[in-house]
Amino acid sequence: MIDLPSEQPDQGHETNRYLNQLKQTNQNLLQQVADCRQELNRVRSALGEAQTVVAQRHQLEAEQDRLLVQERRLNELKSNFITLASHEFRTPMMTILSSASLISRYSSLAESDHRERHVQRIKTAVNSLTTLLNDFLAISQVDQYALHTTPQALDLTALCQEVITEAQAIAKPRQRFHYHPQTGLLGLQLDKQLLQRVLLNLLTNASMYSADDTDIQLSSAIQNGQVVFTVTDQGIGIPESDKDKLFANFFRARNAIHIQGAGLGLYLAKRYTELLGGSITFTSQLEQGTTFMVKLPLASERV
Incomplete structure (x- = not known):
């Protein structure tokens, strides 16, 4: 009887094949990790841009709120100014007009006291108007003093x-x-x-x-x-x-x-x-x- 050689697996070949599979798997994992990192960086970049947009939006909203408050204040100041100017100018002007008209009626020497009283009213009204105009002028000039104090x-x-x-x-x-x-x-x-x-x-x-x-x-x-x-x-x-x-x-x-x-x-x-x-x-x-x-x-x- 002739003995035939038994079929034994090539252990070296199997080991190499296994190592190659591990190497390929490792490369695939490294590529996936790299892809994940790239995606993470992209997400972070997108998140940063979104945060920037949100911050800019908040700044714009804050600026809009500030401008609205300023606009309301300016409208309020305008309304106050118109009301004040209408009253504060009209009152002394009417005083001047009425006193000037009445002075002409007191022509005799005996009525000098009446004339003097109306002259004084006119002077007071003129002083009031002058003070008011000076105050209005001072508002426009007050900021100039910050640069030109002496x-x-x-x-x-x-x-x-x-x-x-x-x-x-x-x-x-x-x-x-x-x-x-x-x-x-x-x-x-x-x-x-x-x-x-x-x-x-x-x-x-x-x-x-x-x-x-x-x-x-x-x-x-x-x-x-x-x-x-x-x-x-x-x-x-x-x-x-x-x-x-x-x-x-x-x-x-x-x-x-x-x-x-x-x-x-x-x-x-x-x-x-x-x-x-x-x-x-x-x-x-x-x-x-x-x-x-x-x-x-x-x-x-x-x-």
Whole structure:
């Protein structure tokens, strides 16, 4: 009997085939991982673009909201201005017209008192119109001062006395202004015109909202390296509900509607004070009076 060789599998061939399969599987997995990474990067890029779009949209919506608020405020200011201008210009103009007409009726010497009374009414009305026009002009000019303030050496006592004299000339009958200076003379380095306008606006405002035959106090002092001015009146005071809006332009407190005025004096006083690098605050009680406090640096930062 002849022995035939048994059929044994080629183990080396099988091993190589298995290794090749593993290698191919590994390459496929690596390619899938690379594809996944590429897809992930694409998704991340798309997500980043989407987030950018969303952020831009939010910015646009915020800008639209801001513009809408600004538009509403401008419309409100326009409405307030038209209403105020219509009333504040018409009233003195009618006073001038009626007094001018009545003066012609008083021709005799015995009626000189009547003529003088109407002449005084005309002067008061003209002063009111002049003040109103100056306030409107000041609004258009106030931003220019931020670029063109001119600090100079000032004698504080002399400046305050000068402002007191100017305020007294347009005050109500028998109103008295008193100045209480700090001890000794004090030299400042500030814009004189701006400081005068701050103090004059506060003093005329105090006069406007105070009765005849009352006292208005102006004082100056040095506190913590600042010059501090206070203006105190015995006027009608400010309602609690109106205090947070007091420095807004064209704003009139509800208890001041019957008093002639444009609602610009305190707005301008605050703007001028800020241009001088200072701050303005107030305290007030109804029917007892109001005190405004202005704090300014002893010298402008522009010097």
